[in-house]
Amino acid sequence: MDERTTAELVLAARDGDRASWDLLVERYSGLVWSVARSHRLGPSDAADVFQTTWLRLVENVARIREPQHLGGWLSATARHECLRLLRTGAREQAVEDIGERAEADPSRADPSASPEAVLLASERRAEVVVAFGKLSRRCQSLLRLLATDPAPSYLEVSDALAMPVGSIGPTRGRCLQHLRTLLADSPLPGSST
Amino acid sequence: MGDVDPRRDADAIGQHGPGEVVGLRGAPVEDSDRSAASDLDPDSAALLADLTAAIGDLDAAPPALVQAAKDSWAWRTIDAELAALVSDSVDSGAVTRAGDEAPRTLTFAAGSTAVVLEVSAVGRTRRLLGQIVRPRRTQVEVRTARGSQSVTTDELGRFRVDGIPSGPVSLICRFLDSAGRAIATSWVAV
Numbered sequence A: 001m002d003e004r005t006t007a008e009l010v011l012a013a014r015d016g017d018r019a020s021w022d023l024l025v026e027r028y029s030g031l032v033w034s035v036a037r038s039h040r041l042g043p044s045d046a047a048d049v050f051q052t053t054w055l056r057l058v059e060n061v062a063r064i065r066e067p068q069h070l071g072g073w074l075s076a077t078a079r080h081e082c083l084r085l086l087r088t089g090a091r092e093q094a095v096e097d098i099g100e101r102a103e104a105d106p107s108r109a110d111p112s113a114s115p116e117a118v119l120l121a122s123e124r125r126a127e128v129v130v131a132f133g134k135l136s137r138r139c140q141s142l143l144r145l146l147a148t149d150p151a152p153s154y155l156e157v158s159d160a161l162a163m164p165v166g167s168i169g170p171t172r173g174r175c176l177q178h179l180r181t182l183l184a185d186s187p188l189p190g191s192s193t
Numbered sequence B: 001m002g003d004v005d006p007r008r009d010a011d012a013i014g015q016h017g018p019g020e021v022v023g024l025r026g027a028p029v030e031d032s033d034r035s036a037a038s039d040l041d042p043d044s045a046a047l048l049a050d051l052t053a054a055i056g057d058l059d060a061a062p063p064a065l066v067q068a069a070k071d072s073w074a075w076r077t078i079d080a081e082l083a084a085l086v087s088d089s090v091d092s093g094a095v096t097r098a099g100d101e102a103p104r105t106l107t108f109a110a111g112s113t114a115v116v117l118e119v120s121a122v123g124r125t126r127r128l129l130g131q132i133v134r135p136r137r138t139q140v141e142v143r144t145a146r147g148s149q150s151v152t153t154d155e156l157g158r159f160r161v162d163g164i165p166s167g168p169v170s171l172i173c174r175f176l177d178s179a180g181r182a183i184a185t186s187w188v189a190v
Helices: A006-014 A018-038 A043-063 A067-088 A098-104 A115-132 A137-147 A154-161 A165-185 B040-056 B063-075
Strands: B020-022 B028-030 B081-088 B104-112 B113-120 B125-134 B138-144 B149-151 B160-163 B169-174 B183-185
Touching: A006 A018, A006 A067, A018 A043, A018 A067, A018 A154, A018 B063, A043 A067, A043 B063, A043 B169, A067 A098, A067 A154, A115 A137, A115 A165, A115 B040, A137 A154, A137 A165, A137 B040, A154 A165, A154 B020, A165 B040, B040 B160, B081 B113, B104 B183, B113 B183, B125 B138, B125 B169, B138 B160, B149 B160
Parallel strands: B081 B183
Antiparallel strands: B020 B028, B081 B104, B104 B113, B113 B125, B125 B160, B138 B149, B138 B169, B169 B183
């Protein structure tokens, strides 16, 4: 794990260091992808936003004014590209429901876990994803973004969703509470026996 | 410039946060730099962790895209001046509907030179009709995530390119009368 700060990596990339660029991509890919997906873009549009955002950074890396806040810059850039794509309206595919994928794609198992533990974990995850699909759009957007590893900062969430920092905490609390209620109300068939 | 800082409403990062907290060594730590998944009660933290694990399994950034983002480093332009996107017909309220034939118009500007681009969908590909303003013969390199191709404009600076894959595109314009630096248009998905 490279311990250099984001600002240090940005400055090195600005000076032409390809390895630092690669580390920035690795560090922030999850965030940029989550911003696109939190705007309910399908895989192909999300891919366009993702690529465009990184290409924008390539062309602007020497102009970033606050390199320590690169995540906020990437979030805001990705958000604007999402809105631009949504406005063009004529994109090809409908939004894919992530809940549909829960059943098609069994969780990648942790090889060190027991078979029972793997099964329980994947059942739990499937339940969570199905319940997530029943949340309001606003909650899905916020929670999809928060469910990034590593989790985004308040500033990055604010820039990604144009949401005041002060309203993130309360909205997050309500959405998680709603998710918990949905999970309690609708266990998967068979899981209660 | 809009391209440099995409935040339209707040330049000063500190204004985002509800207040400052003081770090261990007395230095102010911006509240808004904290993880937005912090300070949750244990139940909520566990629930968010479950959701994060599920999303990580089902909807992580595709590895091929991550590699493509690394490779986009190759598109760095050292010598060209950046032409910012200054207008986009989809921003000006003209709602485009699915199946609508009206082309999208993008305008980029750098100094006294503008590039006007009309984008039409042809199936899954895009047709670009463009013009350099001030008109002059120009070599136009059309760059996409997959590669590039070049055309030369006519005397009036007009050009046409077909079969561009949908996705991000940027043009490098090199002026054949050799007056002026090359310009590169800001990347935009078409």
